[in-house]
Amino acid sequence: MAHESGGEGAPVAATRPASPAVDRALTVLETLVGTEGGLTLTALARATGIPLATCASIVYTLEKRGYASRLVVGRSHFWRVTLRLYELAAPLIRQEDISEVAEPQLRLLADKLRMPAHVGVLNGASVVYVAKATSPGFIQFDTYPGKAVPFNSTALGRVIAAHLPDAQLEPLLTGRTTPRVFRSQLAKVRQLGYAVEDEEDETDVACLAAPFFDAQGRVAGSVGVTGFTRELAGAGLDTAADLVVRQAKQISVKLGCLSGNRF
Structure with a gap:
């Protein structure tokens, strides 16, 4: 059975990201970019396959950093990306x-x-x-x-x-x-x-x-x-x-x- 080495610079198995947290955050960001009108947390969790609580933590962080905003319609919150991404690039x-x-x-x-x-x-x-x-x-x-x-x-x-x-x-x-x-x-x-x-x-x-x-x-x-x-x-x-x-x-x-x- 192959084992991953923990040493610096060691290769990481291709089937698993080196940083799952970063991978999830990027998945959320990419999903929001590709969606018109925004997504609710439930829809976002379903689209990304990421647990609802984790999705919530990610989008709240993105909102705090200016990369995402939410539109409140009734009792629903729709999340979408902002032009902060353009500013970054x-x-x-x-x-x-x-x-x-x-x-x-x-x-x-x-x-x-x-x-x-x-x-x-x-x-x-x-x-x-x-x-x-x-x-x-x-x-x-x-x-x-x-x-x-x-x-x-x-x-x-x-x-x-x-x-x-x-x-x-x-x-x-x-x-x-x-x-x-x-x-x-x-x-x-x-x-x-x-x-x-x-x-x-x-x-x-x-x-x-x-x-x-x-x-x-x-x-x-x-x-x-x-x-x-x-x-x-x-x-x-x-x-x-x-x-x-x-x-x-x-x-x-x-x-x-x-x-x-x-x-």
Whole structure:
């Protein structure tokens, strides 16, 4: 008779889930997603084959976390999922879509400015590089899709922060010693339309980034280039800023943001 090993990383029998509790919760969630109008607890227990008391515990937890709601009709309670599920998945969908949508603009920036170009999105207090177009030449910079850095240390992150509503910006300022000064810096970034990071992360390296917006007019991420400080100064800065801002606007339009709403 075969026995399962309890050691870490040991295979688990295919006939039984590694975590029955998680399996039941996902079964309830999937069943509710696939049902129009909602289900009573009795109907949900019957549809999933899960005991009524367990179903009740699961849907009450989902309700508390915002993933389910109930509609009371007479003495019956009908449970259904909420758009919280979409909210949970949206950042992943958006990152995937943005990488594809922005690819032509990234390629143009890298080729025209001969600098690597990047797309960044905000994830908590970090900005994550989700796409990159390399530049011609032997010198490359330590940037790659998946790299995460504090939002305030990069042009990509700061230009996103500059366009966040106050409710989203406030948590990012918690713990900062000079939040008023930082807010003032972000106001200047918002006025310029782009942010510059000059030798703040690495000596003789500078970055420039501009924001792009989604169909609801919310900042969805940023696009920028990385080069040597001498390349992003004077006339070089003006040229790069103009091109990066224009390409950011193109990405916004592709994401459904009407130019008249934001620019």
